[in-house]
Structure formats: structure tokens, C-alpha cells
Amino acid sequence: MARPSVKAERTEEILEAFERCVARLGIEGTTLERIAEESGLRRSLLRYHVGNRDKMVQALADRYIKNSREEARRFLAAMPSSNTSLALLDYFFTDTSDEERRRVLVAQALVSGVDLYPAIKEQMTQWHRNFVLVLCQVIRVDYPDASDADRNEVAWGIVSLLFNVQLLAALSSNEEFLSDGRRAADRLLKSLASDASEKSSATEVLLEEPF
Amino acid sequence: MARPSVKAERTEEILEAFERCVARLGIEGTTLERIAEESGLRRSLLRYHVGNRDKMVQALADRYIKNSREEARRFLAAMPSSNTSLALLDYFFTDTSDEERRRVLVAQALVSGVDLYPAIKEQMTQWHRNFVLVLCQVIRVDYPDASDADRNEVAWGIVSLLFNVQLLAALSSNEEFLSDGRRAADRLLKSLASDASEKSSATEVLLEEPF
DNA sequence: GTTTAAATTTTCATTTCTGACAGTTTATTG
């Protein structure tokens, strides 16, 4: 018996704007006023819908984690049933969109921010672990004989390359770095063929839901 | 005929404190007041000796570049004449000091900050290129037959791993990540043995001064 | 149209950060 709530939409708009700012300016470089401008709302509305600065950061992290889950699903869905290595490289190191870059930069900002916002530390730790795990699953299709530990190392390395590609994109158009990153990632993947320890050749599915 | 100048020492103290702050809080997370506290000097002295905020950041970048040169020399000097791969891995991925971590984190902060401080963009671009080049030189000792392009990819990748190790150290004690990073770096290096295209087997020196 | 609750605007107080500079102290030289 009152006005319909737009809290969900507004919250989304606000955090979306927050993310855009953070990717460009970092967490501490982003003022509430800046977010207000970016979202086209008044600063007081940020407070009304989301809360104070701490709440905002917490909400940003929460939303980021949530979106990462969906992104992970999309990613897994985009993987073919074989030759996933190539698909993986294409996905992360070819024609990366601005959104993809933003995703990575925000993750870095959040990780860097755990000292200032200890509340998000646990989440980001989980997030990274899960990211690596998703890559492991994908890698497993092409390299079923490699050990979990080996795949994990490689996945960890690919995440690093991915991070660096987007970080360095600030220095030059990232096309140059993309190819370096891609080739290095390819090397890591290929290295799994060499060790190829004896293992269950279970090429089953990779559809076990992550996270 | 006047009081002796301590500008050099003070400047050093100030920028040292700045660096410590930046490694922990990022550039924008670091206020001049904070630096003053960290250095035990009054804020007005930061201004007196170095300048306003922009000058401070510029000076930080300058000093960072300068110190990187020296660090590069130390690094090269610490390299044996053979089996440099192992030495490289030990240097960057084993028992890394807090200073080493700080160096890396500050570099990341500076790179992330090029949007806000365009004046440092060129420097950081150079810095990264040189870092990669130094690693290339070292790698060349163990892999003289690999192509320049291949060594470059691998060096680029190792820098990425190094960056990520120290970034993620914020999430957990970095010992766990160190071993992941090291092993991934090892994979990259080993991958150079495979391609081994035909090349001049010049195992000469690596002592050409970098930078 | 009245009620009602949510959304939005406005405003105010407080704190923090920065820039600027006047004034003071300190150490050296002659």
C-alpha cells in the first residue's frame, strides 16, 4: 500500500557505477561523490540504498562475487567438449572486452584493498581459489592425465598472466600484452603434456558446478 | 656560509615512507599526513623538501626507477655464470623479503596510477620493458638457442607470476603462492628447451648493462 | 482524495586533506 520499491535496481546502478570507478581509480581513489556523478544519482541516495562507505565496499565485493559465479557459468558453458585449451586462450587473451578488463581490474583492486577493508579478505580468498578451480576443470578436459597439482599450478599461472595483461593495459593498448600473455599461457598449458604422469584417464565431464 | 643542507637525506626519508605507505594503502589511499606520520616529519616538511602531492608522486616514481636500476645490477651480479634459471627462481620465488614484496606492490600501484598521474606513464612503461629485458638476459645464459621472441614471452610471463605472488600475499601468507608461482615460472623456463629453434649458440656474457 | 511508505531532495555539521606562507630556530662562515 505504498510506493513500489526500486531498491534493487538502484543498488545495482550504484554498484555498477562504483565498479566502473574502481577499475579506473582504485577503491581509495573513488569518492562517494564520484560514484554519485557516475551513476547520475545524489550521494545521499547511495547512503539510503546501500549505506556508508564501508557498506558500499562490502556490497561491491558481494556483488562482484555473485557476478563472478554467473560469469564462471557462462565461461564453462562457452567451453567446447574438447580442445578447451584453445577456447580458454581465446576467451581470456583474444579481443578482450572492456568489461572483461574491468572485471579483472576490480578484482585486483579488491584484493589490494583487503588491508583497508578486512571484511572482504575471506571473500576474495575464496574468489581466487574458485577462479583457479574453474580453470583447472577446463584444463582437465584437454589434460586428463596431468595431476591435480600440475593443473593447479598451470591454472594459477594463467590467472596471473590474465591479471597482468589487464593491469599493463594501462600502459599501452593491451593488444601487445595480450599476445605475450596468450603465448605464455599456451606454454604453461603445453607443459602439462610433458609431465603427463599416469592418472585415471577420466575425461568425464567438467560440468560439476563450481563455487 | 649557511646551514648544511639535509635535503637529500630528508627527501630520501620522505620517499621511503611514501613507498611504505603506498605498498600498504595504494597511492590514493596514502595521504600526505600519513606519510608525515610514517616518516616522523611534519607535513610542511614534505612540501618544503619535495613539493605538493603531484611532485611527491613524480618523485616517488623517479626514485623507484632509479632504485630499480640498482636492484637490477644487484640481481645480475647475483647471477651465476651458468644455471641462471635456478638462481632466478630462487631470487624471486624463494624466501622473498618484505622489501621485495614492497618493490613489487609499489610498481603495481604506480602502474595502476598512470590514469591519475599521466606524467609517470612513460616511466613505468620503460620500467616494465627493462625489467623484462633484464630477465631475458638472464634467461639467455641457460637458453642461448631460444629465439629472442620466445625468451621475451617467458620473461614477460615470469614477471606476471612475480606480480601475482606478491599481490596475493595480501590474502594469505605468501608461502603457498610462492611455490605455485615458482613452479609455474619453472614451467615457462623449461618450455624454452622444447622449441629450441636453431640460433647462434652465443653463450657470451650477460653483462651488457641494462637500462 | 486520503493514506502510506518508499524515494528523493536539501541541508547541515564534522572531519579530513591540501596548499600556502609567515615566523622561528639552527648551524655554518667570516
Place this chain on the structure above:
DNA sequence: CAATAAACTGTCAGAAATGAAAATTTAAAC
């Protein structure tokens, strides 16, 4: 000790950022 230049202190004004909450408006339900 007088002169001098550098180092240092203290303070102020203005800007920017944040927190908080009192009005006001808006859209639905009745």
C-alpha cells in the same frame, strides 16, 4: 658574535569528503 641561508614550526583558509537526518516529493493502495 654577526650574517646568512637552510631547516623547521605553526597556523590559517579553503576545498573536499563523509555522515547524518530533516523535509519534501512521489506512486501506489484504499
